[in-house]
Amino acid sequence: MALAADLSTLTDALITSVARISPSQKGSARTQTLKRRATGALRTGAHTRTDQFAVAKQLEGLQEKFQILNRDELAEALQSRLAELEKKRSSWLPEILSLLLQLSDRPALVSSVQLPEKNAKAPQAKESLSWSDIRDEGTAFNDEEIWEQVDFTADSSDDDFSSVASDASFPRRRPQSSTTVEEGYVVPDDIFLPAENEDLVASIEKAQFWKPQNHSAVPSGKASTSRSITESQLARETIFMLQGLPTSIFRHLEDRISVDHRYTLAHSSNEALASLLQCFSEIGTKIDGTRRFTKVPQDIPYMQTFCRGIEERILGFDQVLSQIQCKYLSPGSTISLLQLLADVRDHSHELNLLSEMIGKLGNHLTDQPMRCLDLLYDLICMLEALGDETSSGNLIKLFFQCFKTYTRSTRLWMETGQVDALDSTFFVRTIRENGDLRTLWHDWFVLDMGDRRQKIPQFLATSVQKVFTAGKSMVFLRHLNALPETAESHEDDTTPESTLPLPFSALVESEFEKIVDADHSVSAGLLRMELDQKCGLWSSLDALYHVYFGKDMSATSAIDAKVFEIMDRGRPWDRFLLTEIARTAFLPVPVIDTSKLLVRPLNTARGDETQTRSVVSLETISIDYGLPWPVANIITEDAIHSYQRMSTFLMQIRRAKYSIVKQRLRDARTSPDESDTLVNVLHHNMLWFLDFLYGHFTYLVISTSTQALHKSMSSAPDVDAIISAHQHFMTSLEVQCLLSKDLSQVHEAIIGILDLCVHFADLQTAHFIGNEDQGSYAGHTETPHAKKNSEDDSDSEDDYDHDEQSHEHTLTASFQDLSYSQQVRKTKQKFDYLTTFVTDSLKGLTRADGPPSWDILADRLEWRQR
Structure with missing residues (x-):
């Protein structure tokens, strides 16, 4: 009885607290109903016990998860604690463990185990192993295979690791390296050069020609501030400068490279050397400007492709310089600055042309987004006219890479009728969407050519209208639910065919026309068929001929008789009467839907009665015939x-x-x-x-x-x-x-x-x-x-x-x-x-x-x- 009384008192307190019932309403019907429901819910046996086997299975899965994620210390700690709990068995143990599992939050990520500090065994020092101790024969660590990429798919299952990755969302732990030297660390002596290598140290110090102590006496006839160096040192400095590295002879001053004329050659005059170095500095200035251009962020998609193409050519040029340097370092090689200049001019010809083109761009890409493509097009045409087939052929590949990127928005528009909102250079702009379908063709989209047609390349101006029409046709077909089946992508259609004996300008036009015609013919032909067969184009034209041009004079005469009688009587226009007259007259005509016919007066007031008989009063009534939106x-x-x-x-x-x-x-x-x-x-x-x-x-x-x-x-x-x-x-x-x-x-x-x-x-x-x-x-x-x-x-x-x-x-x-x-x-x-x-x-x-x-x-x- 005491337990029942206590339970009743606690239930009343629970209801009063949760339902917020005032003390004056404790005996109300609502309070009694709530108490009856709460007592039924708290009755013994209302809730079942926790499944201890399911809890044990979850704990085993958690241990396995720790082991898979390389958290063995957590798995061992969990196993030891579960074993300890088994010794102190309690009837409420499954409920407690289930509660702990439900309250756990990413245990594999945030859990940690405090290792015991006492009685801890010192880690055994691992025996060091050097590369010389590894045999090349019979091992998997020889020089030919050690740097190959390892394929892990043969020994593992993607399904196992995908489930683990989905369950545990934590960052991958990486070993952190520290640059600080631990206290008590003694630097071993074997990392220093032995005393017997003093000659090597001296040769390295002597090679640093930029230091004043490494210069010999100045020959007669030369400036006192001159520093004589070898041709090998000068060639190395030149190669470093062309690769964009800092040097002592060549200095970077804003947008140009200058030459330090203090350095001379013993077997060359100052004038000849200055002229030679000036040629190198001019080439280096152009290449350095091209390098700076590639580092400027570009928002226009085809400009990003253009920069990537320039980077590939710069990388190829750097590789050529590295090969020349390797040749100079080989025994018995001859170093010649004149030959180096000839090689540099030969391999930097395209970069110099591109550098001059980039100089014409300036900072007007935002106002003139197509200028770069136009300049590249003009450059290729000029090289082709001059007969430079090698340079023009290489630049044609770059042009078509950029052109392929540029035409992505064009292909998206022609194939799906969608405007790429991220491409600000596309010449089609959306004015409205989901508006009046009767104005879809004329008011939803517009050709945004920009100031002085700067959004359209000059070589594509003749095909722009056809592109615009093809895209609008796809939008039209989409609203007619008559889109064609997905056609094959024209992703590779912009690759030039070198077998065609066509000039570059004709080749570009033919490639672009091939893309346009492939989509335009499909969309335009399908839309023509829809308009002719399903949208009632010809029947609508015939209906307009009947309504406005009086093709059937029997119907027109019936309307005239009624309208002219109203004029003779001097009565005002009544739109309901006029509409009924017109619909009744045209009812026998099969091509006219009389429900779409409406006659409305523009002004019901007739003014002076003597003017109602004039033919001018007929201009105050208007006949409207509703057409289908297509x-x-x-x-x-x-x-x-x-x-x-x-x-x-x-x-x-x-x-x-x-x-x-x-x-x-x-x-x-x-x-x-x-x-x-x-x-x-x-x-x-x-x-x-x-x-x-x-x-x-x-x-x-x-x-x-x-x-x-x-x-x-x-x-x-x-x-x-x-x-x-x-x-x-x-x-x-x-x-x-x-x-x-x-x-x-x-x-x-x-x-x-x-x-x-x-x-x-x-x-x-x-x-x-x-x-x-x-x-x-x-x-x-x-x-x-x-x-x-x-x-x-x-x-x-x-x-x-x-x-x-x-x-x-x-x-x-x-x-x-x-x-x-x-x-x-x-x-x-x-x-x-x-x-x-x-x-x-x-x-x-x-x-x-x-x-x-x-x-x-x-x-x-x-x-x-x-």
Whole structure:
């Protein structure tokens, strides 16, 4: 009972502490629930005992791990302590050991064993072994095999060591060497030279010619400060200088190497020696500048390759100097500074050329990243022109190494459509990603050529656009989920083919074109197929022809009738009504998706009611047809605006003809007036002008240009060519249809003729309903003829007259200032003037290299005047 009471008290304290329950809530339902759960969890037998066999297995594995990691002292210490624990066995021992194992933190790395200090045995001194004690025969330590790399894979298992490396993450311990001399250390005498080698020491000291005591008396005729040396010493100093080592005769002063003229040769004049040393110093200055250039950090990838190529050539030059030095050190060799100069000039020719090229680079690599590649290209072309095949051949290898590195970003762009963000010299720059797919081709990427095209090598300028197109094609295909299968890498395609008898410039162009064409042809061809077969390019073009150019006049006439009726009634535009009219009219056309058709007014306010009948008011409505995003990249928004302008112009012509024909139908129901010849002539001329103008634009201009468009787009090699063909098509239509900015006066004159036709029709209508007698066309007062029509509703022929009366307030004709006959003559004069102006303007523009269609239009209009 006492145990139960204590357990209950402890449980209450635990709940109060953890759940933070106030003393006033100890009897609440929540407290009782928590107590019941805690008591159940603490009930005897709720948790099982630790598996002692699993603990023993973990300890054995830990010992084995210590041994594998060369921590035998830890393994022995752990084994001894486990044996000691076995003597003091406890029932809770497995739980204690399991807890210690779970709390352990990298025992193989941070654990250490304190070795006993007392009763420790002194380490036995190992017998020293020298190389002379090892026999060359029958051992594995002879001179031929001792420096070979040992293969450890034959006697070990990678799986065992990989598991050990994954379990233990600690740094590999290396023996640390100390340069301090231990206390009590006595330097052995055998490391000093014996006394009998005093001659060797003297010869070494005498060889140090830079010391004043090693110079003999100055010969007569030479400066008192001169120091005579041997040709062997001078050759050695020269070789050291060329290898970039400090010397006494040659001194490094900033960016040049100077000669100490105090040193002379006994068998040479000072002038001859100075000239010879000056030649060596000039070569050394160039080579030293090249060495300094290779030590400058480079951020441009191909410049890193260029520096590596220079380092290889410097290393080869140093090897040649070492071979010359070895030859001089061989017994019986003859040392000649003149021969040394000839050898140095022969083997340093490429380094001297590269040094001069590096001098032209300056510090403008950031502003002109392609200058080094251009200079190397020009240098090789110059050497090839001079006939230096050896130097040009070696530099060609260096050039193609750099060129291979440079084209990595180009290959990545053409093969995957990705821009290497780490390459700041690449000429393609990403503007936006994951934006509007309809502008992918035009707005997502741009050619960043830099200031004065410094990001593009001069020898690749002709192929840059094709590279740009190939990469954009891959981006296009990726968004279409139509990427081609991974092609073979062109990593080695930039290696020049020496068997081709081509000059270097042609060889570079052919190699680069081979890389570009291999990727461009694949991506461009696949994208063309996707656009033709799956994206609906041709069906979209046909739909635009129907919507904007009125290919099916049955649908276009239905739209015109409704739109022109709204204009005659003077009502404002209603975008819902206009859209419904257009969708209903084009519903039978199979190539048009009517759900993508939208007619919207640009301005719902019509302004003056008398201006609603003008053809200019048609410019306030816009017909939009939604294209799939792949097609929208080819037929851009600017092209759609051009389509809309031409569609509006054609509708304006149809509006003028609609007014003339409607008025003519009304006149046909009245008795003809044979005396009104002028009205009949003007009516005929206007209809003839409108029919010919509309036929010229539709059948001659638009139809012929559309056939040429289909032909050019079918033969286009890539998307850029398709876009260019369509842009040329739209530009040609705007010019031939008189919609370009340069033809604004001619276009305004034609719009004036169209409004004049509408005005003439309104003039005839006003004359018909009797407003000439009223002096005004304001329809507030009913004429007798109008009243008669209102009373006789059963007469079907009078419905048209009643419609004219309801539209009377929108007519553009008025007889307040001029009579009907005067206005007819004035309309005839204005019509003749405008047609003459259009004819003369077109003839003048045709003589100034205008399109042939202008000449045809001008001849037909002039023929009417004859």
